[in-house]
Amino acid sequence: MDKPAKDRTAPHPTATDPRWRHVLARDKTADGAFWYSVATTGIYCRPSCPSRAANPDHVTLHDSLDDARATGFRACKRCNPEGLSADASHAAIIAKACRLIEHSETSLSLADLADAVELSPSYFHRLFKSTTGVTPKAYAAAHRVARLRDGLDKAGSVTQAIYAAGFNSNGRFYEQASDILGMTPTRYKAGGRDEEICFAIAQCSLGAILVASSAKGVVSILLGDDANALAEDLQDRFPQAHLVGGDADYDRLVARVVGLVEAPKLGLDLPLDVRGTAFQQRVWQALRDIPAGRTLSYRDIAERIGAPKAVRAVAGACAANHIAIAIPCHRVVRNDGALSGYAWGVERKRELLRREDAA
Numbered sequence: 001m002d003k004p005a006k007d008r009t010a011p012h013p014t015a016t017d018p019r020w021r022h023v024l025a026r027d028k029t030a031d032g033a034f035w036y037s038v039a040t041t042g043i044y045c046r047p048s049c050p051s052r053a054a055n056p057d058h059v060t061l062h063d064s065l066d067d068a069r070a071t072g073f074r075a076c077k078r079c080n081p082e083g084l085s086a087d088a089s090h091a092a093i094i095a096k097a098c099r100l101i102e103h104s105e106t107s108l109s110l111a112d113l114a115d116a117v118e119l120s121p122s123y124f125h126r127l128f129k130s131t132t133g134v135t136p137k138a139y140a141a142a143h144r145v146a147r148l149r150d151g152l153d154k155a156g157s158v159t160q161a162i163y164a165a166g167f168n169s170n171g172r173f174y175e176q177a178s179d180i181l182g183m184t185p186t187r188y189k190a191g192g193r194d195e196e197i198c199f200a201i202a203q204c205s206l207g208a209i210l211v212a213s214s215a216k217g218v219v220s221i222l223l224g225d226d227a228n229a230l231a232e233d234l235q236d237r238f239p240q241a242h243l244v245g246g247d248a249d250y251d252r253l254v255a256r257v258v259g260l261v262e263a264p265k266l267g268l269d270l271p272l273d274v275r276g277t278a279f280q281q282r283v284w285q286a287l288r289d290i291p292a293g294r295t296l297s298y299r300d301i302a303e304r305i306g307a308p309k310a311v312r313a314v315a316g317a318c319a320a321n322h323i324a325i326a327i328p329c330h331r332v333v334r335n336d337g338a339l340s341g342y343a344w345g346v347e348r349k350r351e352l353l354r355r356e357d358a359a
């Protein structure tokens with residue numbers, strides 16, 4: 001095929017494309033944003049590919065994986081553009097470690113866990129902490145508590161439940177029991193209600209995020225600085241439920257909720273299990289009717305639900321919401337338009353509103 005002669009002095013468009021710098025830097029954060037193919041080797045890669053940098057004259061940048069595939073080239077074996085990115089495979093490794101902790105009858109040492117996922121103990125510890133927000137030890141402790149709750153509701157005796165949960169000393173457990181359960185195990189067992197709440201904690205750009213669901217739908221989305229505090233908060237809200245760690249399917253739901261945090265304007269059609277008084281439910285429904293990028297005052301909401309005098313009660317219902325973002329109480333401001341408080345911190349509210357405006 002005849003092509004017009006190229007101007008040999010002009011740089012190839014790839015060399016001047018701002019994305020090319022990400023390839024040279026092997027920038028992991030660019031993974032998923034674009035791909036590149038190399039004509040001389042007949043492969044396509046993700047931006048972070050560790051292989052030797054190609055001559056930009058031979059490189060084409062692609063906006064989509066489909067576009068890269070359409071070259072007819074093969075996927076690079078080193079960076080595996082068709083598989084999980086390094087970050088996603090780290091997440092998979094950490095998820096595996098979490099499952100090991102959850103299913104182990106005994107407490108696993110850091111060395112055991114690191115060995116099981118084929119990482120060095122120090123690297124594993126760092127990766128676990130950066131992925132989950134807690135250390136493996138704290139995660140195991142939180143899980144033992146969840147198992148204990150579970151066991152107390154099922155097992156024959158309190159002592160059996162304590163041993164089954166991996167607490168090896170009855171005495172030590174009783175010392176901590178009131179902190180952990182908010183009541184003695186015997187009382188807890190008597191009052192245990194047969195409901196399972198599944199939860200997982202992840203990190204998002206606003207800090208730690210906890211998502212919890214009943215069989216009917218999402219019951220809580222909590223935001224905070226500290227993953228352990230979120231887990232405690234959930235326990236306080238559902239003192240009678242069995243709290244169980246989410247499985248891989250649940251992690252996908254959590255990933256979608258994290259996506260909602262990053263781009264609240266996109267919305268997310270999540271099944272919610274909304275629990276509150278009839279009045280709270282009316283307020284929360286009115287909140288869900290506020291489109292992204294808009295704000296209303298407490299007075300506006302009071303009028304919308306046909307209770308114009310109940311401004312204070314509306315503010316109370318907004319504060320009592322515990323499904324952050326999906327019930328967008330961040331879209332309610334003071335009557336004078338000023339930013340009012342937010343259960344998860346006014347800075348997070350400001351940032352969510354900024355994202356909805358900016359998008």
Ligand SMILES: [Zn+2]
Nearest residue numbers: 045049076079
């Ligand atoms: Zn590659």
